[in-house]
Amino acid sequence: MTQRTTQPQPPSDADADAGIHTNADFAPFVQRNDIFTRAMWDDTLRSAQTDGFFASYRIEAAPRRGEGFQHRDFALRNAAWLLADIVANRRASDGLREGFQAPIQPDTPVAPQAIAVESPADMAREIKQVAQFFGADLCGITAFDPRWQYASRVDTRTLQEAPNTLPPGLDHVIVLGHAMDGALVDTYPSALAGAATGRAYSHEAAVVMQLAAYIRNLGYQAVASMNDTGLAIPYALQAGLGEYGRNQMVITPEFGPRLRFSKIYTNLPLAHDRPRPQGVARFCDICTKCADACPVKALPYGPPSFDTPNISAIRGVKKWTSDAEKCFGFWAKMASDCAICMRVCPFNRDFSKLRHRLWRRLALSPLRRFALWLDKGRGGRRKPGQWWAPKSAGQTEKPHAK
Numbered sequence: 514m515t516q517r518t519t520q521p522q523p524p525s526d527a528d529a530d531a532g533i534h535t536n537a538d539f540a541p542f543v544q545r546n547d548i549f550t551r552a553m554w555d556d557t558l559r560s561a562q563t564d565g566f567f568a569s570y571r572i573e574a575a576p577r578r579g580e581g582f583q584h585r586d587f588a589l590r591n592a593a594w595l596l597a598d599i600v601a602n603r604r605a606s607d608g609l610r611e612g613f614q615a616p617i618q619p620d621t622p623v624a625p626q627a628i629a630v631e632s633p634a635d636m637a638r639e640i641k642q643v644a645q646f647f648g649a650d651l652c653g654i655t656a657f658d659p660r661w662q663y664a665s666r667v668d669t670r671t672l673q674e675a676p677n678t679l680p681p682g683l684d685h686v687i688v689l690g691h692a693m694d695g696a697l698v699d700t701y702p703s704a705l706a707g708a709a710t711g712r713a714y715s716h717e718a719a720v721v722m723q724l725a726a727y728i729r730n731l732g733y734q735a736v737a738s739m740n741d742t743g744l745a746i747p748y749a750l751q752a753g754l755g756e757y758g759r760n761q762m763v764i765t766p767e768f769g770p771r772l773r774f775s776k777i778y779t780n781l782p783l784a785h786d787r788p789r790p791q792g793v794a795r796f797c798d799i800c801t802k803c804a805d806a807c808p809v810k811a812l813p814y815g816p817p818s819f820d821t822p823n824i825s826a827i828r829g830v831k832k833w834t835s836d837a838e839k840c841f842g843f844w845a846k847m848a849s850d851c852a853i854c855m856r857v858c859p860f861n862r863d864f865s866k867l868r869h870r871l872w873r874r875l876a877l878s879p880l881r882r883f884a885l886w887l888d889k890g891r892g893g894r895r896k897p898g899q900w901w902a903p904k905s906a907g908q909t910e911k912p913h914a915k
Contacts, residue, residue: 527751527787530787530788530789531747531750531788531790532750532756532790533747533750533751534830535829535831538819539829539830540829541664543663544664544665544677545665545667546824547837549841550667552566552567552841552845554672562845563845565848566849569848569849570591570598571591580898582849585901586705592708593710594714596715596718597739600612600718608675610741612714613739613740613741614666614667614741615669616736616741619736619737620722622729623729624729624732625732627732628731633784636782636783637785637786640654640728640781643727644720647724648716648719648720649690650690650767651690651754651765651768652689652690653753653754653786654685654784654786655748655753655785656684658748658751661748662743663744665677679778680734683778683780684780685778685780685783686779687777687779688748688775689777690774691717691773692767693713693772693773694709694712694713698856700894700895700896700897701853702849702851703849704848710850713773721739721775725737725777734778734780736778737777738775738776738777739776742778745776746761748774751788752785752786753786755793756791756793757793757794757833758797759800759803759804759833760833760858761832761833761834761835766791766873767864769860770860791877792876792881793860794817795881796881796885799881802858802892806853807840809842811836812833812835813835817831817832820834822835823837856894858892859876860876872887875887
């Protein structure tokens with residue numbers, strides 16, 4: 514089968530609306546340099562703490578007295594990761610960590626007879642309806658962009674570079690958003706909060722695999738992808754799902770920063786969505802709550818720039834870029850992930866409530882400084898023990914101050 518390589522291309526006209534700015538130094542990212550893979554091969558990063566971090570996601574968790582880091586917290590976190598881990602490990606003997614360092618391999622063949630698609634716009638609506646049925650919280654569609662494809666993937670047997678290829682003709686990318694549990698996010702940093710991440714990954718694995726199977730059943734190619742193959746954030750921006758924030762997350766109108774993203778590469782004819790700039794970047798220009806709250810000061814102050822602190826950041830893209838080495842060092846110390854920057858983000862709100870929709874309107878208007886002032890006092894950490902506290906019949910845990 515002919516393979517599709519990933520070569521850079523000139524910026525599209527929609528880049529400005531998506532908040533994407535590249536320069537002549539741009540180069541597609543080498544996945545072997547992401548901070549998690551580096552912690553396995555780079556002796557300047559690897560340590561007993563980083564090894565312990567990875568081991569803690571199996572049965573070797575090291576519970577301690579601190580609230581949110583007890584036995585049941587790690588037990589819940591690791592159980593939440595189970596389905597994502599099953600998918601990731603099923604081709605380990607081939608060096609394919611599916612969903613993370615290799616695309617998810619198809620479990621169903623492409624139907625020999627493809628349905629006729631008379632209207633790509635109607636088919637796009639159908640795909641979004643099916644995505645919602647399977648459990649996706651957001652769905653947008655954009656064009657394949659070689660810039661965001663990894664220059665190479667990682668063979669997990671050797672931790673060396675391997676070809677990162679896709680079948681030819683997959684010109685459309687379906688981007689799916691998967692909301693994280695707000696009540697658990699409120700307990701970051703804690704092993705308990707890590708269950709929100711694990712559940713989202715397990716959920717997205719199921720959703721993206723089922724939607725890809727549906728497309729193959731229609732007679733078209735569909736490659737399911739999570740963190741593997743290409744960068745999800747720029748695709749989410751181009752698909753109109755949100756805007757890029759100082760905390761390096763996609764800020765969405767529906768869930769703020771509280772999402773994970775997956776994607777499907779396909780040749781199914783689909784109409785594309787457009788970026789929807791609403792003013793998040795202008796708000797982030799005046800807000801530094803995430804940078805202020807970061808315990809290791811891994812997030813930047815000041816405006817977006819082309820600066821990259823180390824090889825774990827993509828070159829040639831003007832944006833807010835964190836120091837991944839500082840960030841992961843804190844993760845390793847805790848033996849769990851951290852998303853304080855998500856928790857304290859002013860857009861981390863329940864937008865089903867009118868008062869928060871009104872706040873969002875202020876935040877995206879010239880009155881953004883007033884909106885920032887109104888946000889004072891929000892974003893504090895909820896004690897993990899409150900999540901575990903007994904609840905009356907029919908009561909569910911709700912995010913605080915939402």
